[in-house]
Amino acid sequence: MRLDDLNALQATTIRGDLGPYDCQIADGLGTEGDVIAVRVTDPGGITALVDHREQQHPVKAGTVLLGVLANRDSTTHASGHIPQAGLPIIGGTPLAWLGGQSGLIGTLDWSPAPDNQLGQQAAGRVEAIGLVHTQFGVLNIAQLSRTPTTETDPHTRLLVVAGTAAEVGKTTLASRIIRHLTATKLRVVAVKPTGSGGITDSLAHRAAGAVAAYDLVDCGLPSSYTDPGRYARHIRQCLAYAAQHRPDVVLVELGGDLLWGNNDVFLRQPGLREQVTDVLCVCADATGALGVDAFLRQRALQDLPVTYTPTYTRNPATFTSRLQQLLGPATAVLDSTTDDALTTYLRVLTAVSATANERT
Incomplete structure (x- = not known):
């Protein structure tokens, strides 16, 4: 499946134009930082996603998004992780949307109730469509970071x-x-x-x-x-x-x-x-x-x-x-x-x- 066929919302944690990569969606072993396509099955406490153009989009069951496999160890909001050995991803794998507006995806460790009155961000539920692949393998957001053009100034x-x-x-x-x-x-x-x-x-x-x-x-x-x-x-x-x-x-x-x-x-x-x-x-x-x-x-x-x-x-x-x-x-x-x-x-x-x- 081609990425272009999904018409997915791209989370703000994926800071780059994926068009030149000719991305495909396929099964694989996901690790921390890998880009994943998921479909929302229950938004839980998540009502919006901020995309890579800093625009906010409402979400509901059925919303398709590009997120990132990540650990989240919050003391106040939902938390979860990616196993160090990686996470096998096949279409339909149930996962948690951990990171609210930022599109962090992982396995759930804990979440408050979606309707809590304490301002705690509850996790949503998603199912995997597949990992985003390029000709070089699974796409990781580390590949999208750029080399600084200036050295750190020790006097700043x-x-x-x-x-x-x-x-x-x-x-x-x-x-x-x-x-x-x-x-x-x-x-x-x-x-x-x-x-x-x-x-x-x-x-x-x-x-x-x-x-x-x-x-x-x-x-x-x-x-x-x-x-x-x-x-x-x-x-x-x-x-x-x-x-x-x-x-x-x-x-x-x-x-x-x-x-x-x-x-x-x-x-x-x-x-x-x-x-x-x-x-x-x-x-x-x-x-x-x-x-x-x-x-x-x-x-x-x-x-x-x-x-x-x-x-x-x-x-x-x-x-x-x-x-x-x-x-x-x-x-x-x-x-x-x-x-x-x-x-x-x-x-x-x-x-x-x-x-x-x-x-x-």
Whole structure:
């Protein structure tokens, strides 16, 4: 069967024109990152798909889409995986649509009820039509990533936004920071190197004023819930993509919770620590902040500069007092994310990092 005969929606995790590949649909052994054609049998909690042109399409039973085999290890939404030995795919194989708008497909580990009131993304159910093949074999999204045209600039300042959990407000805060930085005429590029592949956060970054936004999908990874070695080999391209735009600041938003999804592998990339101006960590509570401190020490990342800030639903005064008593009075805490507080924080941060760059 030819791919052109399917008239399928192409998920945003497949970032390329497949026309030149003369793709066929056939059975095979699927592995992480492989492109697969599926038919929706029950959309479950999924109502829309974002395609490779950043357009949103409604989905229902019978919708045909091109997705990507992937692991998803969310702590709040549906989760599932692809076996390391691969997944035999034949027409009719039942699978789960794990990744909501991004079209991640795998075997289901857990899903909330589709009608839950907690905002949790429930999985949908699909059946395989077949894997997408080219003349070279099964198509993997790693084949669609491009070689950066610019080397990583070791002098570019990186401001990292992280969190102790999903849904603590990282993207909202990152977008506000981008607006503040661009208001001072700084060129900002946003990078989302970890999490479950999609484009929603990158769209928010661009809407906030980033001159460009890149994520792990641009590097050929459907999610960062993968083997650390595989992740490290691919993700090195992300900051090089950003360097092409000669940014003053690269805003890095880490997906999920800081403890998982190869976030620590990203932070251990060669030369990266020297570029990090700060890690602004959004915490659900003081206990989460203590966990971050212990984790960074465990992974030999304790020399990273870290500023803790509570999520907007927490009392900033008690968060600050508890944290500074437990971790020491010198612990950096941003106890307010009002516009005035962010302006002051960023002014000091960019001034300090600019001075450091001049010295180098």
